[in-house]
Amino acid sequence: MSVKKHNEEVDTNRHVLSKIIDCVKFCGGFDLALRGHDETDTSDNPGVFLGLVNLLASLDSVLEDHLKTATVFKGTSKTVQNELLDCMLSVCKDYILEENANADTVATALMERLGTILPDGQQGKLIAQAYDGVQRSFKRTAILDQVVAHRLPGTSTTRWNFHSRAVNTAYEHKENILRCFQTIRDSGDFDPITVREAGGFVRMMEDEVFCFFLTLFHKIMPHVDMLFSQLQKRNIDSVYITGLIKRFTSSIQTIRDSIPSGESSGSQQLPTKKRRGLGHEEQQLLAREVCDTILSHAKERFSFTKHLISSTLLQGDLFQQHSRTFPEAALETTVEAYPLLDKAKLKTELSLVYDNDQFRACSGAVTLLQFFIDNNLQETFTETVSLLKVLVTTPMATAEAERCFSTLKRIKTFLRNSMTQDRLNALAMLSIEKKLIRSIPDFNTRVIERFATQKERRAKFLYK
Structure with missing residues (x-):
């Protein structure tokens, strides 16, 4: 009978603690301050965390009764908040380590399964189909292969060198790409949406301003690509970098000084349609501004090497x-x-x-x-x-540092500048990895287990 009563008390305490964990997760996921200026029962500003707890208590009779009658463990103190944040951070880290440890096992099992499903000699077709699957239409791909005989590279919003490849391909095969779009537009074999899109691309590629800037960036991008590839070498020093930057800025300056007013057609004599009210002088002015921006950024970024x-x-x-x-x-x-x-x-x-x-x-x-x-x-x-x-401690890339500082700016505001480092780390993890935390099965249960075994507690959280 005593064991049954003990387990019933554990069920109640775990239910209450799970609701409190949900409140902490909500505050951490949305970069909200847990504590208020005054957390007493009569305070008008107890903080977001206590406000959420009181809101859930109004919807949950078990939690409401616990908050009114608890004498040993209420679960809303600063100490409990910090301990829960520490447990949540540990659970998240452990889950990431488990996922990394199981990666090879999952990959091996998947390869064995594919080997069973696919007949011998057919694995290459799977790879080819996965590559071609990014195309929206096989008919469009067939026209592209027939007219242009060259695939267009994909682009990425975070990797500028992908855009460089796209610019160079579009410039080098401009006539064939234009003819491909005209074929799609005039053939009558495609749906209306595809025809309208092809017509839009035709107008864009015949536009004078587009052709002008396509030619301009085709001249600039090779120098940018060369600088990028040289900076990836491991055996570089400040003298070597200084020489690279000097040659790069000299090349961009040469391009800037040699922009003629009639450069829009370049060496490729394609008929162009002036669709925008941008004359040759405005084009030349914008091109010089582009070069000036590149030059100023190159000098600023590598001023300390x-x-x-x-x-x-x-x-x-x-x-x-x-x-x-x-x-x-x-x-x-x-x-x-x-x-x-x-x-x-x-x-x-x-x-x-x-x-x-x-x-x-x-x-x-x-x-x-x-x-x-x-x-x-x-x-x-x-x-x-x-x-x-x-x-x-010198970072090799700035993406992670920028992301962490953006989160830090939202979490540690002027009114919360006394936050300890451990609490800040846990809140940053809840904010940055909130999608991962939602995907962890039984996250609250894992946190409760770690919280219960963290130290000796008067409240009962472990079953007999």
Whole structure:
């Protein structure tokens, strides 16, 4: 009888805690502050979290009775909020790790299943059909293959080099693409929507302004692509980057200075229709503004590149070369970029690192830093460890940092600037990964289990 009563109490406590978790998830998912200025029962501004709890209590008699009669565990305090946020963050992290661990197993099972379904020698057809499946119509694809004999590359809103390929293909095959659209428009074999779309593309490709800017960007994009490919190399330094930027800006400046007023038709003499009220002078003015924007952005983005050469000082595959000839120029540039470093001490420490075979075995900055920590060498190689910390915390891409800062701006406002780091991390996870959290099965149950086992509690959450 006592076990039955205990489990009934656990059911009630879990039901109440699940409703409280829903309130925390709602606040985190919509970047709302949990706490208010005054959270007492008589306050006019108790905060969004308590407001949601009271709203659910008015719809749930069990929760309402719990809030009125609870003496051991009410579940609305700041401490409980922080503990729930910590449990939710841990559950989300564990789920991500589980998904990554099961990825290979799922892929293997899928390949085995496909091997059973598809007969021998037919796997290539599946790949080809998956590629062609992005086309809306096989008839359009057939006309494109027949007239143009070249597929148009896809585009991506986040990768500019995809647009570069599209621009170059459209320029190089402009006559054939125009003839393809005219064939679709005039053949009478397509539905009205396709005919209207083809007619719109015909008018666009015959437009003088479109042809002008297509030609302009066809001249600009090869230089942009070349700069992009060169910057992807791993063995680059500030001197190399400076030379690249200088050649790039010189090429763009040459294009800017050589824009004639009648460039819209270019070398391809296609009939054009002037559909917009934009004359040659306005076209030339806009083209110069485009070039000026590219030039100013290139100079601004690469105005500080000296810090890049510091990575060569701690590049493992260069240690043997550095032991023979110390990289004085790289050290000078690094100290100039990071004045906090002691040049003389850093040089002494690096000389010892270059001559030690154990350090040479480290494959990267993270591995080398971990080696220092594992062997308690932070106090011995203070300057090297400082430089390593700078290198390992320098982001390689800005997308993740920009996303995190956008979330931070919404969560940690001026009125919430005293929020602790753990609470901020959990709220950021709830905001950024809210779609993932909704997809986790039994998310509330997992959080309750972790909350119940986090520490010894007077309230009962575990069944007997």
